[in-house]
Amino acid sequence: MNKFKRHISILLAVFMLVALFSGCSNQNTVNPEKTENLEQKQEQPLEAKTKVVTNLDGTKIEVPVNVERVAALFGPSYEKVYILNAEDKIVAAGDFHKNGWPWSNVIYKKLDSVVVIENAHSSLNIEDLLKYEPQVVFYFPNPNAVASINKAGMVAVPMASTGKFEDTKDVLTLYADILGGEAVEIAKKYAEYFDEKVKMVTDITSQIPKEERPDVYFSNQEILWTAGKSSDIVEVIELAGGNCVHKDIEGGSKNEITIEQLLSWNPDYIFVDHAGSSGNASAEEVIDEMLDDEQYQNIKAIKNDNIYISPTGVFFWDSGQQKILMLMWMAKELYPEKFSNIDMLEELKYFYKEFYRYDLTDEETDKILRHLNP
Template sequence: MKLKKWLIATVLSLSLTANMAFAKTITDVKGKTVEIPDQVERVVDLWHANNQVVLLLGGADKLVGTTNVIKANPWFNAVYPNIKNVPAINSQNGVQLEELLTAKPDVVLVSNKPAQEEVEKAGLKALLIGFQDFDGLKKTVRITADVLGDKAPTIAEDYIQELDTNIQLVNERLKDVPQEKRPSVIHISNGSNLFKIDGGKSIIGEWVKLAGGHNAFEDQANLVEVNIEDVLKANPDVIIVGSSNADKAVEQIKADPLWASVSAVKNGKVFVNPTGTFPWDRYSGEEALQILWAAKLFHPAQFADIDMVAKTQQFYKKYYNYELSKENAEQILKGQNPVQ
């Protein structure tokens, strides 16, 4: 009897030890610790933006679930054609639990607490990611890299070093530029609504300031509704339109008499924000390029030697192993889709 109990205890002990050996603990952005397999092979990423981080870190082949936004992104499809075979496991009504369970993920990456709770109730491991500043971007990149394992943590540190180097370069070149020479900027979230803006209390506000501008709506967060009176009062020196339909929005602003008296319109400083495997302006690893693009846009003399076409080509080759032509890079910088 004692021998039997000893054997059972030994088996249980060995089983627990084995399980621990094949598990790792990850801390998400809110400090919650989650135990996941030591070798993760199947990932569902339910945050549109972070799929691009997974791609950047070399983990796209581990995706067994993505989002409708990523599946519809032309540059993501160009860089990683297999995304067409990865099911979208989200909808306007939230997580599609049946599809999620069918995907059998080792871990699910989510951007909000309700989604995390929903995934956990289904008996799956969920990690919360997300950010509103560059420190948060670095943290999310590192968490995602730890989840993916393999070479991802090394790539993450290399990327973070490149991001920091670009930040330091911009800071150094703009340190002597007085406030009165720093343009006021309105960033319009997307071309579908000219009055939905991103204010200073967001990552958009952070890169605008870093690049030597100041947000015309400094006290606002992202995705805030304003009106034409607010725009006229702010009278920005520069207007940038991000994401979808941005080119049409720029033309609309230029042609609309209501906007004609705005300084940015009068001086021809209304621009489309670059968009690649994800829009550069928000929640993207390509934010490392956004910093340089915006600094050159606001202060061309200080950044005359920065070739954004070459920088974009180098980034895509280094992180995606994708050869962008000069025309491709120019299309990304203009927020255009790849040539069909």
Template sequence: MTGVVSELPVRPTHIADLWYAHNELLVMLGGASAITMTVERESMSPWMYRLAPALRAATQLPATTPTAETLLAGHVDLVFATPSLSGVDSYRKTGIPTVGVEFHDTAGLLRCLDLTATILGTDHAQEVTRDYRTYLEETEKTLATRLADIPEASRPRVLHILSVSPMKVDGAGTMIDEWIRLAGGRNAAEEIKGSKRPISLEQIAAWNPDIIILGGMSGDAEPKTDGPVWKELKAVKNGKVYRNPVGAFPWDRYGTEFALQIQWAATVIHPELFHDTDMVEITRAFYRRFFSYDLTQDEARRILATQPPA
């Protein structure tokens, strides 16, 4: 998270958010109605739009790098974008206030929340940010206490598959690696650095993970299950292949639902230690507390089952 900015407006009202993950942060902080341009789509993130119907009024940008002229025509008074986005310099040169945002771990996530809340300039955004920090810290402490007696070498080896076709996994130095460890596992792909790394089935077979977690948007695994390589994997033979929940944003990626992800992952990796964890009620309480949305039990179950709103 860089926080590199141009001169900013006080309480922006016409925001263009060009980083998918950051849209969720704005929604959680009460800024959905200020998003007037976005790269998000209801077809991609239906739960985000269910939680924040105001997003339907935003212009859907056709690409992640709109021209400065497009943003000016939309009367944008603030842009959020990753620093590497090719259009950032041109936005600043034309006088559009632009904030560079990105994060790769929970420390960066919290800094990004702090920055975003400050820019929104509302008491609500500041209060939600403080509350979220407390919730995340308490959740991590609870998990650490329950997992304290399990030696590192005895923890299950977990492989997170982002995409099935092409096959891509997440290695060390990622939030995925972080939640695997916080939930009591070891990243089977720890020898690889970074996210979205292409990999072969043969390499997965060499790792032979105890547990496989398929990203919520990873695609259908069935084409890969026809051959002997997949079927002989320890995780497959033992029925330890799981599909990751998707809420406002995929829980397993880069967003505030990380706090739910570590709890869900703990129930998958160590069901014997977390048998009393009711993820339906935890999920409902989280969205009520941080998104001001009352999920029904059925809606919570659909999120946990990687299903869109009914």
């Protein structure tokens, strides 16, 4: 009997051990479907909140992925944001945008109601700007102000340049990369238009020998202020088929020269732009002042009545996205017979419809080309 009980006890013990190990084995068995789902979940990266864009000077800038609020404080920045169909994202603009270019008040949809930052280009008040909570601030290349903007928690995107005409399309691409969405495709369309028109002009002007090219002088705001070799205006003049008389002087877009220097260059053509905003004399006044001064009367451009005011429209043609129009317009003024195929009325209408989403009337188009207000 005792022997029988011992056998029963051993069997029960074996049975319990088998049951125990079997249970442990079942608990450790993992459902393959659950494992696969877990791995997939772990492989999915967290959604990025920022992205890095590269400015034209190679500087890396970290901006929010979803940019919904911007301050357009740099001179041409409002135009760029508008072209990219993101005017609704502008929460503040430079004070000069409001009344600097009357055509912009006609073309842009919300300029008259947008908040302006006083003295945005010269003495930016960071506290004032912070009230409107912009994520990104398009600004001038002022290192101190840029540092203050970044320190305050906003992201500054300062103007940068390589001094090349292609900057005109590349800076729009930069803005598009920051704004995202449909802006990227709009910038691509602009770049295609830009390249097409440059080719159209240079297919002709590249065949003109240097000795047959007229001497061209470009006046920036005042008659004795001109562009240096670091400015792309020099390139624009050369692409248009002119010989830029000031191509070797140092500096960027605005450099003061002497009247003696201008007289020695004795240009065949004079073009005037960037005048008439922010309280400066208009281009007409600049030219009238020169014509009233006997010192200028022997310049070939004056004697032959070859002085031209660059059209403006929503912004200066020498600084904004309309600079591609300036190239065509300048080439046609220098070589009307070679560029008889260019109809600036039609070019202007197309540009405004395609990039500003505005249908110019014949009267409006004529006024812009003749440098008249609306």
